[in-house]
Amino acid sequence: MTTELARRIAFTIGALFLFRLGTQIPVPGVAVHGGFAADRIAPLSIFSLSLFPYLTAAILVQLVAVVWRRLRALDRSGEAGRRKLARFTLILALLLAAFQAFGIASVMRQMPGLVVDPGDWFVLSATASLVGGVLVMIWLSEQITRRGIGNGLALMLSVSIVASLPSEVASFFTQLRRGAISGNALVGNASLLIVVVALIVFVESARRNVPVQFAARRVGEHLLPSCSTVLPIKINSAGYLLPATVAPWAISIPVVIAGVIFGSDDGSWVEAITANLEFGEKAHIILGSITIFTLAFVYTAFVVDPDHAAESLARQGGVIPGVTPGEATATYLDRVVSLTTAIGATYLAAISLIPEVFLAYGNALVYKMGGGAALIVVCTILDLQTQVREISLTNRGGVRR
Template structure:
């Protein structure tokens, strides 16, 4: 099912846009919600020395901590109330989807329709609270281990940090749901996108500063900009690309009339899973690594080993990241497009793929197209 944003892009009409009050209200609501998110990214949690935190963030900006900070729009480096972003919610969603595939109880809930989906979403929210609290606790303990960052270390700081960061994640989860229902759709994805784009101006400014000081030639800067646009264009091409399967419908008698044979197309996206697999993969890897980085060698040996082996850009990290992306690509595709269900619906409507028998053979053919 196409998202509200995809429908907007497919049916974009500027004259109609100017007259559509509902659409303008949705756009303004989305912009307002994203502004609230950005403002919250600058509100620090209590009990933090900003100068000491800035030095710590600068020292660790090139590792996994810096990458997480970029995803959060700089909120983690400022230790803002939205420092955890929506990553605990994404991790909870992954685990719930996996459990739905293996648990008969959750599978039965899923088949109940809207009521079952609401129950599963509620379980996901509960699990988000648990993951966010655990991650916030790890960060609070890690910050106390960094001399000078926490002004008044102790149980009160840990408790206030856990409550603040967990509350920030829950607010962003709610805000994403509001953007989905009252805005232009894909609320959680838009929040992640806003966090990434927020660092774009500073990144461009830093690149131009390298050219101004002579540390990088302007030709190389120009080549980087062209490469960036080429990558974006390629990603848009892949994201919009689809394979259209020809569906045939035989002649049928309706009442006293015989309808003519008809045909249509079944569109199957080349990238059916979208951007979900890398988001899922990164969120699973970030949970233990973020806590390990905050310990900075003062935690248990196994945490220090995680930091050493799974540093951002390290071979083991890249292998695990790639393997998780492949796994979640197949997993997410199986959730978004069910070959057996699609084949059954085609059979009920009298449609068939030319040269493929209806039913199980059609399901196998669709599965082969998706997974090859």
Template sequence: MRLELARRIAITIGALLIFRLGSHIPLAGLSVRADLNSTNILARLSVLSLSLIPYITAAIIIQLISVVWGRVGALERSGEAGRRKISRATLILTLLLATFQSFGVASGIQSIPGLVTEPGGWFLLSATATLTGGVFFLVWLSEQITRHGIGNGIALILFVGVVVTLPAEVAGTLELVRRGGISANVALLAGGISSAMVIVVILVERARRNVAVEYAARQAGSRLLPPRSSVLPIKLNSAGFLIPSTVTPWVFYLPLALATFIFGQTPWLAVAFDHMQFGRPAHMIVGAIAVFVLAFVYTACVLDPERAANTLREQGGAIADVAPGEPTAAYLDRVVTLTTVIGAVYLAAISVIPEALVAYGELPYFFGGGSALIVVCTILDLETQVRGYSLTKPGGEYL
């Protein structure tokens, strides 16, 4: 193993260990004498409880805004100065979302009898500041992993958050089987469905629609580059794994939370919250629609057929039987639309099917679609980065 690669892996492991350590640091002001009904809640209330969800949501919202607001999109493509402004706007939106969510969490746990030592304004302020600060600490830590480690820092932190819960969830399922809560056949069926889901995710995430491109001979400085053939790969799922696992829950609960803040606890809001609980038909229907629509919008942000057509023309490339310029952009737009339909249906299915099986099939819930996407996509990205790094450093030192 190369020394540089080993150094990066060591930095990544160290940063992830820091993340896990922080996940066990409890919020200040919680009572260690909380009753048994509050034990599970107490165990989850660490300074890093919000994880990176507010930051990821803010980043995706900014990207979606850049699709519908050309000025923001142009700013993103204007160079380093424009990207810094986009980054600053993302952090500001992260602060707003994290503060809003932190205040909601602090208010909720303060209302649980015996969980907070001294309820009141000071606890609300300190808990909100602590949870919000935890989000920004993880943003910084993920950037260090991306710059100095191996892999994408955000994806790896989400990946670890999923993986560390799997042993306990599997053990809980086995305990249910031992006590007779569910049959062994049901547990095996759940494991088989989870395995099949992982296989489907791997196949789809590796799938590409390759568009054949022919490059004419052209002059590059003093060299004459000969004609060559290539492909333009288009992923079936260009929206990635973040939309179903991070953004969609905000579609459910942010409007309801805002309505509660404005109107208070009203009967119709209580009914709406009840219908939006996990496993309810409204939750699954709205979730599937949200994932499908957001997948299209996000793909439009990351794949621009017109820009790809202009890049091909500048590099002397052309698609067979398609004229350069506007016809090429129209052709690529049709291809991207068709592949996005497949990708959006896949994301919606991978999000809703496990929930439906848990709600109506009496299966134990221990590996959802969003978790499968995070785990598989992170592993595939790590494999690509390690292989690419090794191939680009053929003369490096070895351990």
């Protein structure tokens, strides 16, 4: 282990320790010594909102960039443009956090015995504490990304997921002892989790390598000889956060808005639609699959631009064997990306909806971790592995060994 790698790992561990410490600091004014809140201190901590407001803001900005060319150009205009985009994301995240924190604080003061002094001052202080907690977590995630190892946002989400696993495992064994579940269900859950993790590792590591031939060319005073290489295209170019995270919103938000506008009294059509779109219902599974599939294609179109790739190859003198440079190359790359995205979108939908499928057929105990959680944790570990390898093979000064 190099000194640089050890330093980065130590910094990451320290930052994650601070993150976990923050989840144990209660919101000011909460009666944590009372019976109601004593065993629920984590959900009422200053880090209660987690990084979801920031994640939501980042996803919304990326979705807008898909349809707004000017915003997309900022991301490709260099460091200054990316800083502007980061500022937009931060401002939106804080606005979302303030809205959510105010709602949580307003509900908390109405719960008897939870708040010491349920007045306006509590709502103001609790809102400020929750928003401040989001700001601290954003800062910590950025510090991990810059000075530590791995992606700070993904690491903190993964740590939150992994931290809940011991209680889930303990719950399984408690139910097993009581006879609430059978040993076969426990073995089935473990086997399914192993299969899912193996599938995630396989697909996230898979690439469709497009052969590229570069002619001899001069760069400055150097003459580069002709060479053959490949253009790797990920099977899952959409990543693991956006489709699985946005899909539930796309389903629930229209229903919530319809309930607010038309009412949701028992027997109304809104109530009937809401009942059929609950987690585990067949309509929710079908609509969720379609939404994830569509979002995977939309976001891949944002991160993988065949026209831009074709122009870059043409500028550098690269050609795909058997394909004419220019528009024909863009069309060929678009066809390859579409085929790989179809596979990746099917994989994302399957992984994300596995828990619902089991719930729909009466097996609510199987695979409690969830497909989205498994995606986040496994992909974070794969990213860590890649970065550790890169840092281990790089000397001080950025020169590879």
